[in-house]
Amino acid sequence: MTIQRPRGTRDFLPDEAWRRTAARRAMQEVLERWGYREIATPTFEHLELFTQKCGEAVLEEIYSFKDKGGRDLALRPELTAPVMRMYVAELQNAPKPQRLSYFGNCFRYERPQKGRFREFWQLGVELIGGAKPDSEAEVIALADRMLESVGVKGEIHVGYLGLVRSILDRIGAERRSAIMRMIDKKERDALKECLEEIDASHLGLLELIDLKGREALGRAMEIANDLRNEESMGPTAFVAEEASHAGTGRASARTGRSVSAELRMDEFGRTVELLEAYGVDFTIDFEIVRGLEYYSGAVFEIYAQGLGAQRQVCGGGTYELASLFGGKETSSTGFGLGFDRIMEIAQVEERWQPPVFLIYTPDVKVEAVKIATELREALPTVLDVMGRGLGAQLKAAAAAGAKFAVIVGRSEIDSGRLTLRDMASGTQESLTLAEIVQRLRAQFQN
Template structure:
């Protein structure tokens, strides 16, 4: 066995100093003086399985096997291993600072905008007497595959958790609402009017205003059979638009009733079980060519006459034309007519547009359906919803009248940006407090900040020694109302200097009156 290999026989037990010297001498003879120290260390690592560093040190219990300098004997020659250079040092690779594709970061300025938008959502919901709810972002996969429809099922972020359960990140909020309604049972007083603002996930093709992660504002009414519920929700949507500066010239709301499509299909003896799949195909009308629509309808089993009649009915744009096709006694026509009458009473009729092609892609809709659209045609649907009276039966419950809508945050932000209506909310700091004159004044500044916060003021306390110029710029950056300076001379008199940022006036104020 060679001297190098002999080192491996020690395992985790370090040899004596005398033995170290002898082994090193033999190792050097084997490696040769012309080889580099790095090569020497590499040979030792490979042959002995000891983690020898370039400087001669070894990890673990064999760390003392080689020192920084080893006297090998051999003619008094001194063997010194080299220290690693900067080039040899391992460089830590910088991480990708972008969030996962299709998702967003919310830095403070973005959070201010998001909070403003959510505040507008919440303000309208509360004004209409709705109560807020929430549910987990992670739900059972079954909640969505039962009744949502083929398209949304294919867009799920779904996986098996460590307990072997199939779960999914929620793509929408309505199934979670249905689960909560079922859980409440008969203890839930009806009608129930709930709203939520929650994060949703869909692995879909991204376009402007359409991401794989978004927040959605939902308003839902449970327990009201008539279209008065739809009219109330449409009033909430138009109220929100008006509140943020959007007019009916900017946005319209297309409205239809799925029973229209049902009536047309019945004329051609189409099996009832094909109704939901046909709706999913029709919902793609603006996304794929007409030829592809025909192919998909043929694949479902529809004949050419039924397909032609169906596609012709989708071009109807007035209630008068609709009445001529399905008759004035048809339930779908009566419900749509009532919605338009109520819209006149509410005062938002100019927002509504009848469009027979609107069916919505989710399979659970049963009656009225609607979606907000950009009249300029630059953005996809801004919001959408409708009636889904049969959803609870898909989860083992009894039929219950339900209607609601979903309103994404990303599209409306793009629309507001296009119209020059996107605000730039300030951080919300009322007072900036700075102590001048050393640690004692800093302590007094902290004392004053605590007193102001106790009164309900929002205070940005300067935590380091800064100059007045910096403090003034900071106060302007956060759009503070006041800059309060705690100085030695003023504090000794029971005063502080207060500068009003709006009026630019300043003066000394008693501490208790600040």
């Protein structure tokens, strides 16, 4: 028995590898047009980087190991933490904003299912240091365009944590993360019960998360006003508490290091306005809260059809993450795209072109090699390495789907003109090498 692939990993045969490269290239082009520059980080990092960001709970899904020097390392389970680590270490003093993109494989010890693997690829961006509404609108519009470039139509849901967190500020701190979780999990009944229990039903949270679409914004404004009026009647006790949290800096983001919640509905309103200016089709949805504590402003998720249970292809928002890794607090907006899920449904238009087959008689092999070398300057070219005769080479070229063959034998060498054969029609012409290059070049321009 041959050795199998590890569970949850995949081999990509030439056709699929080509498709993935083409899709990546299409999205990369969008990124370049928007001025994002690619960065890359190591495949493995110190384990601590990930437990710091996500808490100890993620340990069981992390591929971690000790290296020969006894260091605790981990195959990266995601890319946001490494990117922020890199930013803090090397880019903090670079001019703002920083527009960064990344693409890389990540590893999680999970049960594989449709659209979920143990080695998977994430593509994402971070816009670091920009002003919130502008950054948020840009990043969401960018995600939209990137998906569009590979023919994926997604449903974009945009929420705003400034409001949700402001409401939660009126609730005891110990309940907040549980409530966020219930919202995220859409556990409506449990949430309702919980809010009644702590006498918080009047705050409008339930109503808010059920609102969808454009009307949601107006109603959300009203809820926000109510909150503000209440607040002006007496300062809340939570302000001091938030300040002390900010000072601790290095706690895990999952274990209660909640970022300060500023209401700023006007900012969210501007994000919405700008998104419309970008021509993005989206739904306002306050139910989107993205489980984690470090998100602070707008948050969004994109869902696609045809993916089974794992239908979210993109998620992101604005967060305060730099300080978690020892940097100065800077808000950044970003998202991650599940590349593998996108590949399940991507429409990749680029087609692979079989190369030109240079077919030769055995007596002119040396000359054929020289001609192939020249042809390759301009055209993808292959020549026989199996020791086949002319007929067999042609057969192989046909089987490989070649559109063109260049035939060379003694008489071509003597005359200095090669035979160009159109494989579909069978017509042949006697041409110089330069003429052949000129004739075929257009065929191979993608």
